[in-house]
Amino acid sequence: TPWVDVSSSSAQGQLAAHLPDLGLLVAEKLSQWRLPAPLAPAVLAYLVLDVIERAQPLFDGDWSSVARYVSEIPEERIADYVSALVFDGPISGRPGISVP
Secondary structure, rough: HHHHHHOOOOOOOHHHOOOOOOHHHHHHHHHHEEEEEEEHHHHHHHHHHHHHHHHOOOOOOHHHHHHHHHHHHOOHHHHHHHHHHHOOOOOOOOOOOOOO
């Protein structure tokens, strides 16, 4: 059907147009909190895992549900991802790494 052609993930970038930019979300929060940008990949890894495990689309290709889930992620949860990096991540007391 034509809908399947439009909703499927293709190499034309249509899937990316359906979802919020997770990298940009992480970059905005780190900037807002005046944290160093090199933390972004690790925070993004937590965020992507969260979306994969917790977003509950109703059917294959239900990207609006996934997008809604991402838009409703509380700021506190992203702060928890940063906290996890202090406990067991790139800023877990290793010399030479400091966070303001």
